[in-house]
Amino acid sequence: MTIEHVKTASANQTYRRLFNYTKPYWSAFAISIIAIVIFSATEISLAAIMEPLVDGSFVERDPDTIRLIPLAFIGIFIIRGIANFVTSYGLGWIARNVIKTLREEMFARLISLPASFYDQSTPGQLMSKLLYDVEQVANAVTDAIIVVIRDSITIVGLLAWMIYLNGTLALIILLTVPIIALLIYKISGRFRRISKMIQASMGDVSHVSSEIIEGHREVKTFGAQQYEIKRFDKINQHNRRQRMKMLATDAISQPIIQFITVLGLSLVIYLATVPEMLEQITPGSFISFVTAMFMILTPIKRLTKINGKLQQGIAAAQSIFSLLDEPSEPDTGTKTIDRAQGDIQYKNVNFSYNSTNGKVLEDISFHIKPGQTIAFVGQSGSGKTTLVSLLTRFYTLNSGEILLDGININDLNLTNLRQQISLVNQQIVLFNDTVANNITYGHTQHISNEKIIAAAKAAHAWDFIERLPDGLATQVGQNGVLLSGGQRQRLAIARAILRNAPILILDEATASLDTKAERHIQAALETLMEHRTTLVIAHRLSTIENADQIVVMHDGNIIEAGTHSELLAKGQHYAQLHSLQFQDKSVETTK
Ligand SMILES: Nc1ncnc2c1ncn2[C@@H]1O[C@H](COP(=O)(O)OP(=O)(O)O)[C@@H](O)[C@H]1O
Numbered sequence: 219m220t221i222e223h224v225k226t227a228s229a230n231q232t233y234r235r236l237f238n239y240t241k242p243y244w245s246a247f248a249i250s251i252i253a254i255v256i257f258s259a260t261e262i263s264l265a266a267i268m269e270p271l272v273d274g275s276f277v278e279r280d281p282d283t284i285r286l287i288p289l290a291f292i293g294i295f296i297i298r299g300i301a302n303f304v305t306s307y308g309l310g311w312i313a314r315n316v317i318k319t320l321r322e323e324m325f326a327r328l329i330s331l332p333a334s335f336y337d338q339s340t341p342g343q344l345m346s347k348l349l350y351d352v353e354q355v356a357n358a359v360t361d362a363i364i365v366v367i368r369d370s371i372t373i374v375g376l377l378a379w380m381i382y383l384n385g386t387l388a389l390i391i392l393l394t395v396p397i398i399a400l401l402i403y404k405i406s407g408r409f410r411r412i413s414k415m416i417q418a419s420m421g422d423v424s425h426v427s428s429e430i431i432e433g434h435r436e437v438k439t440f441g442a443q444q445y446e447i448k449r450f451d452k453i454n455q456h457n458r459r460q461r462m463k464m465l466a467t468d469a470i471s472q473p474i475i476q477f478i479t480v481l482g483l484s485l486v487i488y489l490a491t492v493p494e495m496l497e498q499i500t501p502g503s504f505i506s507f508v509t510a511m512f513m514i515l516t517p518i519k520r521l522t523k524i525n526g527k528l529q530q531g532i533a534a535a536q537s538i539f540s541l542l543d544e545p546s547e548p549d550t551g552t553k554t555i556d557r558a559q560g561d562i563q564y565k566n567v568n569f570s571y572n573s574t575n576g577k578v579l580e581d582i583s584f585h586i587k588p589g590q591t592i593a594f595v596g597q598s599g600s601g602k603t604t605l606v607s608l609l610t611r612f613y614t615l616n617s618g619e620i621l622l623d624g625i626n627i628n629d630l631n632l633t634n635l636r637q638q639i640s641l642v643n644q645q646i647v648l649f650n651d652t653v654a655n656n657i658t659y660g661h662t663q664h665i666s667n668e669k670i671i672a673a674a675k676a677a678h679a680w681d682f683i684e685r686l687p688d689g690l691a692t693q694v695g696q697n698g699v700l701l702s703g704g705q706r707q708r709l710a711i712a713r714a715i716l717r718n719a720p721i722l723i724l725d726e727a728t729a730s731l732d733t734k735a736e737r738h739i740q741a742a743l744e745t746l747m748e749h750r751t752t753l754v755i756a757h758r759l760s761t762i763e764n765a766d767q768i769v770v771m772h773d774g775n776i777i778e779a780g781t782h783s784e785l786l787a788k789g790q791h792y793a794q795l796h797s798l799q800f801q802d803k804s805v806e807t808t809k
């Protein structure tokens with residue numbers, strides 16, 4: 219999808235923007251350019267030296283020239299070698315710095331992007347930008363700078379030398395150059411189009427493979443190996459086709475360009491040998507002219523070749539810039555609260571994820587006082603998760619407002635708002651780090667072990683942490699795979715306890731656990747809920763009977779609200795849900 223979303227900047231704008239990244243290194247850039255120019259000069263002097271070599275050494279047998287020419291060769295190659303080193307090193311240094319800056323910016327941008335952006339992109343596509351596209355840009359631009367500058371100077375220099383030697387013959391060469399230039403222009407457009415498709419298809423390759431890596435258990439249990447292999451095959455095949463198109467364009471363009479050049483060359487040789495011309499030309503200048511003609515072929519060839527690479531680089535840069543241009547989470551709020559009381563009010567909140575899908579929440583209003591617990595129940599898909607995630611401003615309301623301690627949350631500084639809230643949900647995210655660092659995640663200052671242990675104890679996590687091979691220093695593995703579901707949950711609770719935010723959101727925090735593990739966690743959650751305003755979404759109604767308010771949701775609407783006993787007495791929706799669960803339980807026990 220990313221590709222369609224790219225507001226394609228013109229190649230020119232992209233060059234300029236990319237060039238801006240090299241500005242801090244302008245001195246290194248200047249030195250490299252000088253080195254490139256010097257290198258090109260040695261190239262031209264190699265053609266030029268042919269004239270005195272042939273006329274002076276062989277025809278006239280001038281002793282000075284005979285002695286000087288070998289020395290001149292050595293000198294030219296020493297200068298050439300040094301210039302070559304300075305160029306490669308200097309431009310390489312700039313490129314690596316630019317890559318580092320681009321990665322830094324992309325990373326910072328990714329961290330600041332709103333939830334809605336992540337809903338629409340896949341990790342694979344984003345990773346491919348960060349890893350593959352950035353390298354593409356660097357390779358392309360470095361090579362392109364070297365080749366474009368060096369070879370255009372060389373071409374112009376050699377042409378000038380040929381004109382100086384013989385204007386008539388040079389004219390023929392001059393006529394073939396525009397034809398070649400036109401060809402390059404035509405080919406470059408095609409290169410860029412294919413490059414974009416290759417990038418998108420690299421994103422797909424990494425997307426599908428990262429899905430089977432992350433979901434390897436599901437793939438195995440559902441026996442979906444063949445399906446995944448087929449799916450990957452298709453993408454892989456598409457990638458190969460695009461690559462082949464690129465390769466074919468590249469392969470056909472080169473012989474055509476060379477053929478045109480050789481036509482010009484043959485014409486020159488033919489014309490140079492007609493009698494009138496032979497009188498004007500010395501053997502030295504003819505050899506020098508033909509040398510220059512042969513030498514001009516290589517830079518022309520390289521120029522046409524580099525073009526493909528440069529186009530790849532531009533396409534990659536456009537993909538990078540499109541990410542950098544994604545708007546960050548809106549944060550215009552300026553007010554801050556030290557520590558919220560925890561008075562939360564939703565007023566006529568309406569919300570939809572996007573304009574095409576219908577409303578997800580309709581006219582939601584409720585009020586919850588500091589320290590109270592409000593519970594949301596209802597079928598899955600009724601909008602409970604959406605409702606609580608609006609409090610953290612993961613998404614923007616369509617209309618209505620949410621007040622925290624009487625302040626519209628949009629007027630609060632985003633970081634400050636989120637500092638007031640701890641979130642524990644069903645999908646616990648742990649980082650591939652130690653138990654201790656997972657518990658203290660997000661704290662910038664050092665937290666003593668005593669504090670961590672106290673939090674772990676309150677979360678009923680300490681007994682299992684103690685038994686881990688390295689205690690608090692144990693590595694939990696990627697997303698905590700080395701721990702059980704209940705253990706992960708308790709780590710998340712310990713994290714929330716240590717965070718000590720005045721507002722707590724529990725979204726099906728115990729849904730995936732068995733009853734035995736749940737008892738521990740229920741106790742841990744109760745500790746956590748003390749003195750906090752809590753919004754809890756619970757699958758098992760038994761866990762929310764003591765809530766100050768229970769809200770029943772259906773299709774994005776509040777259809778009932780009250781305390782447990784009030785709602786039971788009413789005998790409607792909540793009472794129905796309740797008796798359903800009670801039935802399930804009795805069935806379970808009689809089994
Ligand atoms: N990120 C999202 N983008 C688009 N639609 C979503 C997103 N998350 C949830 N929805 C839709 O919003 C509705 C409410 O979902 P959700 O709040 O998760 O319900 P619940 O938590 O009650 O199960 C569902 O129809 C769901 O498909």
Ligand SMILES: [Mg+2]
Binds near residue numbers: 602603604
């Ligand atoms: Mg949910």
